[in-house]
Amino acid sequence: MRVLDVGCGLGGSAFLMAREHGVSVHALMSRPICSLAPERLRSQGLVSQVTLEHVDVLALPATSRYDVIYSRDVFLHIHDKPRLMEHLHSLLKPGGLLFFTDYGRGASMPSSEFVAYIEQRQYDLRTVNGYRVLLEQAALWKSSRRTIRRI
Numbered sequence: 001m002r003v004l005d006v007g008c009g010l011g012g013s014a015f016l017m018a019r020e021h022g023v024s025v026h027a028l029m030s031r032p033i034c035s036l037a038p039e040r041l042r043s044q045g046l047v048s049q050v051t052l053e054h055v056d057v058l059a060l061p062a063t064s065r066y067d068v069i070y071s072r073d074v075f076l077h078i079h080d081k082p083r084l085m086e087h088l089h090s091l092l093k094p095g096g097l098l099f100f101t102d103y104g105r106g107a108s109m110p111s112s113e114f115v116a117y118i119e120q121r122q123y124d125l126r127t128v129n130g131y132r133v134l135l136e137q138a139a140l141w142k143s144s145r146r147t148i149r150r151i
C-alpha cells in the first residue's frame with residue numbers, strides 16, 4: 001500500500017505506519033524544520049520504505065497515486081482549501097481513502113481575541129460542516145467509510 005503523509009513534521013506518523021504496517025510512505029513537508037526527520041529515518045532503518053520530500057503539497061505533480069492520504073494538523077496552514085481538496089482527489093487512487101485531522105472552529109462567531117489569534121498565526125480554520133462541503137465539492141465524500149467527527 002502507498003501512503004502520502006501531507007505535512008509529516010518530524011516524521012513520527014510516517015515512520016510508525018511504515019514500521020507497524022509495512023506500507024510505503026511518501027512524506028511531505030513544505031520546508032525542513034530541522035535535520036531530525038532524515039536522521040531518524042536513517043537510524044530507524046526505514047530508508048527503503050519512507051521517502052521524505054520538501055515540497056508544498058499543492059506543487060506535488062499528480063503523476064503518482066496513493067491508496068491512502070494521511071495528514072495530521074496541517075490543512076490549517078493551507079488557505080486555498082478547494083484547490084487542496086481537488087488536488088488530493090487527483091492524488092488518490094479510485095476508492096482511496098483520505099484521513100486527516102485538523103484544528104477547526106465552531107459555527108458561531110468567535111471572540112475578537114480568537115479572531116486576532118488566528119490572524120496573527122495566519123491560520124485558515126474551518127468548521128466540521130465547512131469541511132464536509134469542501135469534501136463533497138471535490139468528490140471526496142462518496143465512500144461508504146466516510147466519517148467526520150469533532151474531537
Ligand SMILES: C[S@@+](CC[C@H](N)C(=O)[O-])C[C@H]1O[C@@H](n2cnc3c(N)ncnc32)[C@H](O)[C@@H]1O
Pocket residue numbers: 006007008009010012028029030031055056057058071072073074077078
Ligand atoms: C503542525 S506540523 C504537523 C506535523 C505532523 N503532521 C505531526 O502531526 O506532528 C505542520 C507540518 O505541515 C507542513 N506543511 C504546512 N503547509 C504545507 C504544505 N502546503 N505542503 C506540505 N506540507 C506543509 C509543515 O512543513 C509541517 O511539517
